[in-house]
Amino acid sequence: MINLRHPRAAIMLVFAGFGAVIGAWAGSIPHVTEASGINNFQLGLGLTALTLATVATMALGGTISRHFSNRTVLLFTIPAFALATSLLLMSASPLLFFTSLILFGASIGLMDVFMNAEASAIEHDMRKPIFTTFHGSASAALPVFAIASSIISTTLGTFATSMLVAGTLALTWAIVYFLLPTRHLAKKEESSAAILSPRGPLIIMGLTVGLSIACETAAVFWSAKLLNEQAPSLAVVAGLGAAFYGICNAAMRFFGDRLRTRYDEMMLMLASVALAMAGFATLGLSTSFALSVIAFACVGFGV
Numbered sequence: 294m295i296n297l298r299h300p301r302a303a304i305m306l307v308f309a310g311f312g313a314v315i316g317a318w319a320g321s322i323p324h325v326t327e328a329s330g331i332n333n334f335q336l337g338l339g340l341t342a343l344t345l346a347t348v349a350t351m352a353l354g355g356t357i358s359r360h361f362s363n364r365t366v367l368l369f370t371i372p373a374f375a376l377a378t379s380l381l382l383m384s385a386s387p388l389l390f391f392t393s394l395i396l397f398g399a400s401i402g403l404m405d406v407f408m409n410a411e412a413s414a415i416e417h418d419m420r421k422p423i424f425t426t427f428h429g430s431a432s433a434a435l436p437v438f439a440i441a442s443s444i445i446s447t448t449l450g451t452f453a454t455s456m457l458v459a460g461t462l463a464l465t466w467a468i469v470y471f472l473l474p475t476r477h478l479a480k481k482e483e484s485s486a487a488i489l490s491p492r493g494p495l496i497i498m499g500l501t502v503g504l505s506i507a508c509e510t511a512a513v514f515w516s517a518k519l520l521n522e523q524a525p526s527l528a529v530v531a532g533l534g535a536a537f538y539g540i541c542n543a544a545m546r547f548f549g550d551r552l553r554t555r556y557d558e559m560m561l562m563l564a565s566v567a568l569a570m571a572g573f574a575t576l577g578l579s580t581s582f583a584l585s586v587i588a589f590a591c592v593g594f595g596v
Contacts (some may be wrong), residue, residue: 316439326375339390339391343510364474375458377396
């Protein structure tokens with residue numbers, strides 16, 4: 294039986310709430326862009342701004358963590374995330390679309406950093422590799438909500454989807470408030486890390502994370518738009534691209550910790566990049582709905 298009061302179970306549910314909102318937005322993109330009067334070029338600019346906002350706020354994570362606990366930041370970020378997502382889903386003008394999209398990206402960045410900081414601390418406390426399973430729970434929630442939001446937005450409108458998002462994030466906030474401990478970065482550990490950490494590898498890792506986020510953003514947030522254009526009659530299931538991406542992403546992440554214990558991590562990363570590249574190349578060349586769905590699955594496994 295799962296003990297929800299254990300921090301491991303609690304943070305897995307927080308990751309799931311995060312993935313659910315990403316999926317809800319991904320499945321509704323065709324409807325939101327149509328209501329906002331956004332074309333493909335403008336959507337590309339918007340998603341670029343979203344990625345930059347995400348990476349910029351992630352870069353501020355270290356500074357913020359010196360003053361606030363993971364729990365405190367999450368309690369403030371989740372309501373902002375809910376507001377940004379709701380405004381984005383209901384945007385009816387380019388101005389509101391771009392403004393809420395940037396706030397949405399900033400919220401993603403903050404929530405991502407402090408969820409991961411808490412997950413890393415829990416893995417350290419338990420002294421065994423469990424980190425990728427947290428990401429697996431986010432990936433598992435993504436396909437469910439991508440399909441659900443695609444159906445709801447098509448049949449009931451994006452306001453109904455925004456209510457689904459609000460309810461999900463309200464539950465996520467309650468989980469953080471009642472079940473997560475307050476954890477501060479120790480001053481001694483902070484100063485030691487600042488002295489000992491080599492800057493070169495950190496810069497390379499930061500660039501790698503940023504590029505990976507950009508690729509993941511492209512895969513998840515372009516999927517429904519691409520499939521909707523390939524097969525307009527299947528708009529109700531335009532979330533299938535994000536869904537297959539999320540399913541395969543979750544499958545890999547739930548087994549990721551086992552792979553980490555058996556294989557060299559550098560080899561795993563190189564193989565993953567190669568598979569993701571093959572998936573993206575297929576998406577660029579394919580005009581087939583079915584083949585594109587399979588390609589999104591390959592990207593999900595790779596990323």
